[in-house]
Amino acid sequence: MGHIDSESPVEQGNNLYRMVTDKIKYNARDIKLELDWFNKILKKRSSLNTDKTGGHSNVYHLEPPEFDPSIPSDYSLFIEKHGLGFDERFALVLALIPHVRPELLDIFMQKNKATQRVYTQFGGTTGKHHIGYLPTGETAMYILAGSDTEIRFSLCRLFDIDHVFYKENVLWLEEVDKGEPYLSGALTISREIIDLFTIGEIRKPNFSSEFPAKLLSTQMEWEDLVLHPNTEKHIEEIEIWLEHHNTLMNEWGMGKKLKPGYKVLFYGPPGTGKTLTATLIGKKTGKDVYKIDLSAIVSKFIGETEKNLAKIFDRAENKDWILFFDEADALFGKRTSVNDAHDKYANQEVSYLLQRIEDYAGLVILASNMKDNIDDAFTRRFQGMAHFPMPNPEQRFSLWEKGFSQASQLEEKRYLRQLADNYELSGGSIMNVVQYSSLMSLKRGTTTIYKEDLLDGIKKEYHKAKRTL
Ligand SMILES: Nc1ncnc2c1ncn2[C@@H]1O[C@H](COP(=O)(O)OP(=O)(O)OP(=O)(O)O)[C@@H](O)[C@H]1O
Ligand SMILES: [Mg+2]
Structure with missing residues (x-):
């Protein structure tokens, strides 16, 4: 066989395929170990309930498995990166089970003969489509703590807002109705983390009513852009911010004094390159740009808007996405007097959205055809206003x-x-x-x-x- 200097496209394709299947292989290997460990804990818990004489009085002597460090999986790398311990790993695998081995939880569906209902201490809930058992916070408590109140209390930190699970949008308890114990919320793992632990890649979310944002992309290059020199200057400022804001906020300690993030308004007539420029800024700096169509949100998702917007911000927060709000006047337009229920709702959403935008630590671009339609109360808060005039x-x-x-x-x-x-x-x-x-x-x-x-x-x-x- 001759010497190969560079790989042919076929070989590259093969390698890529091998890389993908290897990722799956190692993830499957390690998740299986984790599931076996989960099963041991489960067995121990039920034996603790029936036979109180067994040596250990809790499940913590059952050490989690060690992973092969020479060929790590995405799963084991994640555990290592975040230094996750017993409780965290248990919560992760429990949340993962409905997605990878749902039947493991079937035992929790048995009924208490006396009450003819499922056992309260198991927690758990059911889905609309999923016919199996979905774990809740209570399920985790039951298996790990049993009736040990001290362990139970110490486990609550898993769902704290300063825990990495919450901060990085890994795992959380779903909201429950007012007055109900929060631990009865479903233990939910993010779609992205499931993808990472299984196929080994983070899939980009698709546009849906649940996620009303769309990833922008273009085949065009920066050189194709034709801008007025003044517009160019504004764009350059954005690039400078993108490059240096971390140093400014952290090393220079300005995070205490300056508001997080950078908000800029792109305004000008249709077809002058506002969307294209936002897309190309992302392409040039290697960041994903998500477009959120405000008029669609305001009209179609009324009532659900806040929840849907929250989803976008939650996901965006740790990923350094650029958020591009098109037709910004739909929400930032001069506030009209509150005439009907629709307007009232819209105003409530505006306040919510404004707050989230204000708190967003990344780049937010708002686009509009009419600057004059945007309320001064908002424009004052923008760090930049880039005019996209008709080309000369x-x-x-x-x-x-x-x-x-x-x-x-x-x-x-x-x-x-x-x-x-x-x-x-x-x-x-x-x-x-x-x-x-x-x-x-x-x-x-x-x-x-x-x-x-x-x-x-x-x-x-x-x-x-x-x-x-
Ligand atoms: N300044 C520009 N430089 C290069 N191409 C441009 C420019 N402006 C517009 N184009 C071309 O026109 C297309 C449409 O532009 P784009 O969607 O960015 O306009 P827009 O300002 O966002 O318009 P609208 O206000 O209607 O959303 C681009 O994909 C590009 O092909
Ligand atoms: Mg546009």
Whole structure:
């Protein structure tokens, strides 16, 4: 076999496949150990209940398994990274069981003959779709503490807000109704952590009514962006903040004096590159940009809005996401008088959202077509206001020049200068014309872009904006 300098695409693909399956293999290996350990604890607990004479009086002598350090799994790395001990590991595996081996918990569904109900001390709840048993905080208490009140009290710290489980959105107890014991909330593990412990990757969340945010991406590059120099300056400030805010807040100790995060308003007419710029800032700095469409949230998710927004912020908080709020005027618009129930609700959500945005430690970009519609009370709190004006002839020329495919050529190159000078179009409109005229060329079976198609495309854009040529 010859010497291989660089891997062929097939080999790269194979390696990638092997990496993915290896991750699954090692996670499965370690989770199995953890499940075996869980089972031992469970057995011990039930023997403690029936036979009080056994040597140990609690379950803590059953040491958690040790993992193979030479080929670690995502699971074992996570345990090590956070220095998780007995109680934490137990809570993790208990929360994981409904997802990986649900039948293990079936024993908790047996009924107390005397009351014809499930045993109170087991806790547990049922799902809408899941037919098995779902553990609650009480379930964890029962298995680890039994009736030992001291152990029970010390376990409560697992669900404290300064515990890594809560802070990093790993595991929590679901909210319960007013007046009910909080330990009767379902013990829930985040979707991302399940993914990490099983397939070994963190999947990006998808847009849904539960998670009304969408990951933005683009094939375009920073060089494709054509901005007014003033806009560029604002963008540069954002980049400086992204690069240095950790040093400023921590090493320079300014975290005590400055508000967390950076909030900036992008305002300007449609199609001037607000969304594109936000997307490219993420691409350039290696951060995910999530777009939240405020008008959709306010109208469709009324009542659920607060919960859905909370979900986004909870997830975003530790991941350093850039949050991009489109159509910000929907929520930040000048407050109208409270006319009906709908308005009243909206105002309540506004206050909630504002508070979360204010507390958010990362970059928040709000986009709007009309700056004047945004209440001064909000704009005062922004660290930056970047205006995205309509492009001038010079910028339009750049946009035209960069717009077309390398595979095509123009009927007359000089013509672009005329187009740029004569037609006041946004970047978005220019790209629409580029698309239209390119498709017309393809239809004609040629790679040449014709003047007449360009003009037709421009006419269509003017028509949309109710302008005449
Ligand atoms: N300044 C620009 N530089 C390069 N391309 C641009 C620019 N502005 C717009 N475009 C092109 O137009 C498309 C649409 O722009 P974008 O969606 O960013 O506009 P927007 O300002 O967010 O508009 P809206 O206010 O309607 O949301 C971009 O994907 C890009 O192809
Ligand atoms: Mg946009």
